[in-house]
Structures are given as C-alpha cells and as structure tokens.
Amino acid sequence: MPFLNCFLPPRPRFAHDMGSAEADVxxxxxxxxxxxxxxxxAVAFGPxxxxxxxxxxxxxxxxxxxxxxxxxASDPESGTRTYEVVPMQLARAG
Numbered sequence: 001m002p003f004l005n006c007f008l009p010p011r012p013r014f015a016h017d018m019g020s021a022e023a024d025v026x027x028x029x030x031x032x033x034x035x036x037x038x039x040x041x042a043v044a045f046g047p048x049x050x051x052x053x054x055x056x057x058x059x060x061x062x063x064x065x066x067x068x069x070x071x072x073a074s075d076p077e078s079g080t081r082t083y084e085v086v087p088m089q090l091a092r093a094g
Contacts, residue, residue: 002043002088003068005058007081014081015047015054028076033058041071056081059088 007029009015018026036042036058044059056077062068065085072083 001062001064002090003060003062003065004084004086004088005060005068005072006084006086007056007058007072007075007077008083009054009081012054022080025076025080029056032075032077036060036071 011017014022033042033045033056037045041060041062042058043061044057046057048055048057058071060068060071062071065087068085068087072078072085075083
C-alpha cells in the first residue's frame, strides 16, 4: 500500500540557515532515504523545491500505516522535523 511520508521543516528558512549539527542530521537523512530507495521501500524520495513551502516527501510502498510510521520514526531527521504519514491510492498507467 502506498503512503506519502512528509517531513516538515522546523522553521521556514531551515534549508538556508541550518547549523552544522542540523546539516549533519540532514546528510544522514539523505543516506537513509537512499537506503529506502535501494531496498524498494521508497518509490520516490526528495526535497520539495518550493521556497514558500519547503519540506521532504517520500512515497513509500509498505504493507500498513504502522510500517510507514516506523520508517519516519527511524529517520535520522525525525528529531529535527515533524512528519506526517498519509495513505494514498495510486493511479497507474496501464
């Protein structure tokens, strides 16, 4: 089942004014996201490039919402940002 995992920044200019400790967490977050892609847990993963509404989105393919929440809770970034998990129904090209 697909889930949208949304990480919300702690402040609007986070991507521009993060400190070195936050940048370290973000680097570990990127590695974690790549591991999810490599394991086919994430279908897509990356930053939202909207300066008015920045964040990170991941499209997950997991069996249930509990598993999707566990992915967010295990993310190194989970202590820096809040996150939301939203179930989805995908339309696929046929």
